[in-house]
Amino acid sequence: MLIAGFPAGAWGTNCYLVAPAAGEECVIIDPGHQATEGVAEALQKHRLKPVAVVLTHGHIDHVASVVPVCGAHDVPAWIHPDDRYMMSDPEKGIGRAIGMPLMGELTVGEPDDVRELADGSQLSLAGLDFNVAHAPGHTKGSVTFRMPETTDVPPVFFSGDLLFAGSIGRTDLPGGSHEDILESLGRVCLPLDDSTVVLSGHGPQTTIGQERATNPYLRQVAAGQGAGQAPRRGM
Secondary structure, rough: OOOEEEEOOOOOOOEEEEEEOOOOEEEEOOOOOOOHHHHHHHHHHHHHHEEEEEEOOOHHHHOHHHHHHHHHHHOEEEOOOHHHHHHHHHHHHOOOOOOHHHHHOOOOOOOOEEEOOOOEEEEEEEEEEEEEEEEOOOOOOOEEEEEEEOOOOEEEEEOOOOOOEEEOOOOOOOOOOHHHHHHHHHHHHHHOOOOOEEEEEOOOOHHHHHHHHHHHHHHHHHHHOOOOOOOOOOO
């Protein structure tokens, strides 16, 4: 399996391209602010053909390039219905105006083909299987994508802004809930195998085993004590 990732734009949001191998079809995850050039470079470098864009949530730092990317390749975008409104009205997702300099660079709105994600569903795209889990807390419509272990790679977990290396997503923006994100951590993350590779919306990759041992939020959720206090990331 091929996973090509890069941090994009003002918020350093991780965008991923996932394919069975170079020269094949691929899925693009979270093409955010100023991600179009990076996507184009990765597609050319690995000779990939996109078949879909999938979104972990609706914040502008994760969806800002959805319209141009989907339009350029005539592919659908998948998002949870609770976050769909943010594609056309990004200010509502952060509770304030983003600011004219950034807004001047953004193409807001929906691509021509938008499809909605459901908890517990499985997306079969580009010859790959993505298991969808609704994981509210950072936003109401946050989801994660889990890919099963294969002969050449361990299980892979695209956590969006639910779980980071050493931290979790912020919950102080509209639709955020500290209680909900703790429930999502316990329900979605804790059952995963320690070998699962975590590819998050911001920052470096990690593993569930590493986070189970060191992440103060995940450790205390596992112990049934609520959340610890550590810096949180994401828009």
